[in-house]
Amino acid sequence: MNDTTAGDEHAIHRRETASDRPGVAQPVPKRPVPVQPWSRIFAGMLVMFALMLGAWEWYWRDFGVTPSIRNTDGLWAIQRRRIDNGEGDATVLLGASRVYFDMQLPVWEKLAGKRPIQLAFEGTTPLGYLEDLAADPKFTGRALVGVAPDVFFTGFAYRGSAAKYTHKESPSQRAGQWLSMRFVEPYFAFYDPDYALATVLRRQPWPDRPGKHAFIDVRKLSQTDAGRNTHMWSKVENDPDYRALARSVWAQDFVPSPDDPPPEKIKEMIKTEIERAAKVVKTLRERGVPVLFVRMPSDGRYLEYENTLFPRAETWDALLAATGAPGIHFQDYPELNQDWNLPEWSHLSQADAERFTAALYGVITRDFWKTPGDAAAAH
Amino acid sequence: MVFNCLAFVVFFALVLGLHSLPLPWTAKKINLLIASYIFYAAWNPPFVILLWISTVVDWYAARGLVEAKRQSARHAWMLLSVIANLGMLGYFKYGQFLLDNFTTLMAALGVNYQPAHYDIVLPVGISFYTFATLSYTLDVYLRRALPARNFLDYALFVTFFPHLVAGPIMRPTELVPQFAKPRRASADQLRFGLALMTLGLFNKIVLADSFLSTAAERIYDSDKLPGALDAWIGTLAFSGQIFCDFAGYSTTAIGAALCLGFAMPDNFRFPYAAVGFSDFWRRWHITLSSWLRDYLYIPLGGNRHGAARTYAALMGTMLLGGLWHGANWTFVAWGGLHGLYLAVERVLRAKFAGYRPGPLMFVALGLLTYTLINLTWVFFRAKTFGKAWDVLRGMLGLNAEAKPILTTYFIVSVGFIVGSIVLVHWFMRGRTLESVVARAPAFAISAVWALMAFAIVIAQGSGNAFIYFQF
Numbered sequence: 001m002n003d004t005t006a007g008d009e010h011a012i013h014r015r016e017t018a019s020d021r022p023g024v025a026q027p028v029p030k031r032p033v034p035v036q037p038w039s040r041i042f043a044g045m046l047v048m049f050a051l052m053l054g055a056w057e058w059y060w061r062d063f064g065v066t067p068s069i070r071n072t073d074g075l076w077a078i079q080r081r082r083i084d085n086g087e088g089d090a091t092v093l094l095g096a097s098r099v100y101f102d103m104q105l106p107v108w109e110k111l112a113g114k115r116p117i118q119l120a121f122e123g124t125t126p127l128g129y130l131e132d133l134a135a136d137p138k139f140t141g142r143a144l145v146g147v148a149p150d151v152f153f154t155g156f157a158y159r160g161s162a163a164k165y166t167h168k169e170s171p172s173q174r175a176g177q178w179l180s181m182r183f184v185e186p187y188f189a190f191y192d193p194d195y196a197l198a199t200v201l202r203r204q205p206w207p208d209r210p211g212k213h214a215f216i217d218v219r220k221l222s223q224t225d226a227g228r229n230t231h232m233w234s235k236v237e238n239d240p241d242y243r244a245l246a247r248s249v250w251a252q253d254f255v256p257s258p259d260d261p262p263p264e265k266i267k268e269m270i271k272t273e274i275e276r277a278a279k280v281v282k283t284l285r286e287r288g289v290p291v292l293f294v295r296m297p298s299d300g301r302y303l304e305y306e307n308t309l310f311p312r313a314e315t316w317d318a319l320l321a322a323t324g325a326p327g328i329h330f331q332d333y334p335e336l337n338q339d340w341n342l343p344e345w346s347h348l349s350q351a352d353a354e355r356f357t358a359a360l361y362g363v364i365t366r367d368f369w370k371t372p373g374d375a376a377a378a379h
Numbered sequence: 380m381v382f383n384c385l386a387f388v389v390f391f392a393l394v395l396g397l398h399s400l401p402l403p404w405t406a407k408k409i410n411l412l413i414a415s416y417i418f419y420a421a422w423n424p425p426f427v428i429l430l431w432i433s434t435v436v437d438w439y440a441a442r443g444l445v446e447a448k449r450q451s452a453r454h455a456w457m458l459l460s461v462i463a464n465l466g467m468l469g470y471f472k473y474g475q476f477l478l479d480n481f482t483t484l485m486a487a488l489g490v491n492y493q494p495a496h497y498d499i500v501l502p503v504g505i506s507f508y509t510f511a512t513l514s515y516t517l518d519v520y521l522r523r524a525l526p527a528r529n530f531l532d533y534a535l536f537v538t539f540f541p542h543l544v545a546g547p548i549m550r551p552t553e554l555v556p557q558f559a560k561p562r563r564a565s566a567d568q569l570r571f572g573l574a575l576m577t578l579g580l581f582n583k584i585v586l587a588d589s590f591l592s593t594a595a596e597r598i599y600d601s602d603k604l605p606g607a608l609d610a611w612i613g614t615l616a617f618s619g620q621i622f623c624d625f626a627g628y629s630t631t632a633i634g635a636a637l638c639l640g641f642a643m644p645d646n647f648r649f650p651y652a653a654v655g656f657s658d659f660w661r662r663w664h665i666t667l668s669s670w671l672r673d674y675l676y677i678p679l680g681g682n683r684h685g686a687a688r689t690y691a692a693l694m695g696t697m698l699l700g701g702l703w704h705g706a707n708w709t710f711v712a713w714g715g716l717h718g719l720y721l722a723v724e725r726v727l728r729a730k731f732a733g734y735r736p737g738p739l740m741f742v743a744l745g746l747l748t749y750t751l752i753n754l755t756w757v758f759f760r761a762k763t764f765g766k767a768w769d770v771l772r773g774m775l776g777l778n779a780e781a782k783p784i785l786t787t788y789f790i791v792s793v794g795f796i797v798g799s800i801v802l803v804h805w806f807m808r809g810r811t812l813e814s815v816v817a818r819a820p821a822f823a824i825s826a827v828w829a830l831m832a833f834a835i836v837i838a839q840g841s842g843n844a845f846i847y848f849q850f
Contacts, residue, residue: 012813017645018550018669019661023677025523025552026669031633031642034817036824038570044825045832052833172380172387172421179385196839198589202788209790212783 057190064235065189068223071122071230073159074177077166079117079228088138091116094126095146098296101222101347103144105229107357116144118228123158123218125151127276130291132163134283142369143284143291147319147327148298149310150253153270181226194220216249221347231350236343246344247301254305270315274322281323292368293319293327294360297336302345326368328360335359380421382576382631383584383840390418391635394540395569398639404561408531411539411639418540419504426502429467434537436463437512441519441526453520460516464509471502476706504544506703510670512537515551517674524552532558539641541632545625547646548666554641562640574828575634581831582627584840590796591620594789598770599760606781610773612793613785614753617760619797622651625664651752651801652808654736654745656720659752671700689725694718704759709767713758720751742805749801 011030018026069075083090091112093103099120109115119129126145133139150156185191193199199217208214219242224230235242261269281291295316298306312329320327330336336359341349348356380387394414398407420427436459443456469477478494485492515533518524527533536554537543564572598605598613605613629646636643646666653659660668679692694715701714736744754771761767772778807815816824 011811012817013811015645015811015813017648017661017665018673019665022669023673025518026550026644028553028556029642029644031637032813033565033567033571034813036816036819037821038567041821041825041828042570042573044822045828048826048829049832052829053836056833056837170380170422171424172384175386175389175421176384179389184385190837191839193839195837196589197585197834197837198593201792204788206787206791209783209785209787212786214786214788 057188060190060192060195064239065192065195065220066223067186067189068192069181069185069226070191070193071222071224071228072177073162073165074169074173075181075224075226075228076119076121076162077169077174078177079119080163080166082117083133083136083139083141087117087141089141090114091142091144092133092139093118093120093144093146094129095120095144095294095296096124096126096148096151097122097221098148098298098347099126099144099146099294100230101232102296102353102356103360104231104354104357105227107354108361111358111361115227118230120146121159121162123151123156124160125155125157125273127152127155127273127280128157128160129163130277130280130284133289134280134287137287140287140289143289144364145291145293147293147295147316149306149315153273153310153315154266155269155273155276192220215252216245218249219246221246221344231353232343232347234350237341237349243343250302250344250346254301266309267314270310270318274315274319277319278322278324281325285324290369291323291325292364293323293325295327295329295331297330297340297342297348297356298346299340299342300345328363328368333359333363336363380418382628382635383580383588386421390414390421391638395638398563405531407561408535408558412531412535415535415538415540415543419538419543422503422544423500426500429471429502429505430508430538433464433467433509433512434534436460437516437537438526438530438533440516444516444519445526457516457520460513464513468505468509471500471505473702473706507546507548508537508543510548510667511542511550514548514670514674518551524550527551527555528559539636541635541639541641542643545628545632546664546666547629547632547644548670549643553644557641564638564640568640569638572634572637572639574824575637576631577634577828577831577835579627579629579631579634580835582623582630584627585831585834585838586796586800587620587623587627588840589838590792591616591623594785594793595620595760597784597789599762599766601784603784604769604778604781605773605784606778607773607776608790609781609784610770610778611753612790614757614760614770614774615797616789616793618651618749618753618756619793619800621756621759622647622800649804649807651749652745652804653748653752654741655748656717656724656751659748660717660721667700667703671696675699690722693721693725697721707762709758709761709764712764712767713755716755716758720755745805 009032012032012034015030083092091108091114093099093116097120100118100122103116103118103120105115105118120126121129130143130145133143146152203217206214221233221236222230223233236246237243284291293316316327316329328336336356338355338359340352340356342352343349347353380390394411397410397414400407402410416427416430419430440456440460440463443459444453447453447456482492482494515524515526515536519526527536532555533551535558536549536551539549539554542549594616595613598609599617626647633643633645644666646664648662648665650659650662653662676692676696679695680688681692682689697714697718698711699714701710701712701717704710704713754774757770757774758764758767761770769778773781
């Protein structure tokens with residue numbers, strides 16, 4: 001194929017398509033290249049692109065961001081596949097972001113001699129993923145299931161599609177995940193969903209539309225590694241303004257709004273999710289898989305909100321009664337109810353997450369799963 | 380594999396590298412063929428078999444057509460190709476739809492029929508490659524073309540990865556001759572090809588996925604009743620999204636082919652500046668509309684057998700064109716509405732044959748065309764008729780109890796982006812992209828290209844499939 005010729009000049013300005021030639025064999029298309037200094041244009045483009053991207057990266061690093069592995073469905077799939085690839089007897093961690101941030105996998109691994117599989121997902125009920133494990137005969141280990149009341153008892157599933165994704169993941173998606181984790185994510189701080197172009201534009205101070213208040217979306221709160229070990233981002237701990245912002249995001253839910261479901265609807269949702277939990281725990285129990293529920297710490301206005309909308313007796317206690325499964329509520333154990341640092345009321349600081357993990361492991365092995373291999377005896 | 384993913388970046392770099400090596404032309408074509416099968420298998424490896432079946436059946440059907448002595452034998456070979464391709468399409472795409480409708484019909488007649496639910500996977504691109512292979516046998520049958528001289532050229536025509544899964548739907552006479560002699564992009568073709576790929580990915584990743592899809596989802600995928608503003612913004616968002624997604628794919632495909640030295644046809648020509656619906660269909664998904672015209676509308680008689688048959692052929696073609704898009708009656712309604720528009724336009728053109736609109740009326744008719752097109756997009760996007768009626772009522776201001784759904788950000792961003800798309804289409808309606816680029820200052824081209832590339836990277840697309848992959 002050649003560069004633009006005299007015959008192609010016509011095609012640059014007026015090109016016929018198949019719509020202009022009915023009922024005949026269509027000819028080889030013309031695809032002329034406009035006459036321009038493409039070498040200089042391409043070089044100029046690369047320089048400008050590199051400058052813009054460099055500036056963008058510098059801006060976010062100045063904001064305090066460092067590279068983190070993205071918490072994608074593909075990353076979750078890597079951990080989920082461990083169960084089907086020889087680690088079916090592993091301890092699996094399920095839950096919402098509290099289990100995701102507060103359980104430090106290296107601490108558990110040091111104590112237990114084996115690393116658990118982290119399958120928790122922020123803003124997502126664990127029941128969908130517990131059901132996925134219940135349907136997988138290869139899973140014969142143990143499930144530690146976090147119960148964040150406003151997520152668990154409403155069935156909210158912000159990141160609920162990972163199991164389906166895992167089962168249908170294509171070779172190219174898997175290859176893309178591999179490439180991204182190795183060549184992009186460890187090196188670029190801007191490559192976090194909180195700094196995507198549309199996300200940044202959406203959170204600018206747009207005026208409210210009458211009758212429609214724009215809620216602030218949850219901001220970046222954590223750092224994740226390739227093994228899905230996650231901890232709180234240091235900016236939340238150390239920057240008072242950012243911490244206040246994080247708190248204000250949660251506080252949006254503490255104020256009643258016209259879109260909130262009525263109390264009867266909430267009661268119905270709680271009942272539905274408890275029944276759902278009972279069914280899946282029964283299935284797992286019949287296979288000899290113990291399930292241990294855990295109520296991770298929260299404090300301040302978040303704890304008040306949870307106690308008001310999801311009182312313990314109607315939620316946690318009812319859950320344990322209906323499922324027959326044991327549970328650890330952080331308020332029932334002095335070693336788990338210490339004066340922890342929860343900068344935005346909902347998740348532990350990195351240092352306290354490590355201490356909490358060790359303390360929780362101690363409670364679990366003392367009172368529930370007495371030895372790493374003694375799962376059946378504890379249940 | 381999709382164009383907008385890291386795996387494709389690596390794949391394409393390898394293919395470009397291999398294509399630039401000093402290898403014999405046949406070896407390069409084999410490389411492209413293998414790469415194209417890998418491209419397809421990267422979605423779901425076993426389904427390469429279907430692609431292979433379609434390729435082999437039509438290769439032998441076309442040879443049979445040429446060697447057949449009697450017309451009945453020619454008919455038989457043609458029917459073999461049509462039945463094999465449409466049979467595959469029918470089973471994988473419409474199997475469950477037909478079963479569900481049969482069950483509904485039986486229930487209406489008082490018969491309780493409960494078949495098993497088959498989880499039939501829809502092979503990606505099946506609607507596109509079956510039409511491409513069908514056009515091969517049909518062109519041979521209609522004596523518009525001869526069969527390809529060798530199987531490699533024909534197989535590469537079917538499988539060529541830039542157009543394989545979402546078009547442009549190419550005819551054999553457009554692509555097979557390009558394989559006859561060695562082709563390799565010049566340096567300028569490579570750079571312009573990369574620029575086209577950037578433009579296409581900008582349309583898809585930045586405009587369609589990042590900005591427009593969310594507004595459309597909040598209206599069409601929620602159970603909330605939309606008021607007038609929300610219904611219009613959601614529908615306009617979808618009109619922008621489907622254009623940017625699909626035209627973006629086509630532009631990326633054209634650019635990828637150009638980087639390898641091949642020419643692919645235009646598939647869109649600024650359709651939102653169309654004046655009238657026949658003009659719209661000369662600008663929107665050109666390769667599909669011309670395929671339906673050449674292999675369905677014209678064989679059904681076209682406009683050569685009187686008014687009644689013309690309208691029947693028109694409506695039949697548009698209804699089937701709608702069904703091609705998906706196994707749902709809403710797509711048929713979309714096609715039917717376009718058929719109705721085209722029929723009414725024919726009547727009006729005949730009645731007002733001498734009328735030539737002035738400039739203002741020309742623009743007004745264009746905007747009316749765009750408005751009526753948006754009404755059809757409601758059926759295309761809504762998953763059920765119930766949702767379609769909810770949105771249409773909202774557009775007419777009839778959902779009195781509706782509460783605001785979209786925030787100011789969505790209203791402003793959709794209004795700005797879609798408004799800009801329509802303005803750009805009006806500016807470009809009589810021009811080509813190349814003619815505008817030819818006159819632009821070099822620095823401006825560099826800057827716009829860099830901005831689009833920068834926006835693509837910082838948009839952080841998640842590799843969403845193109846909308847037309849589901850067809």
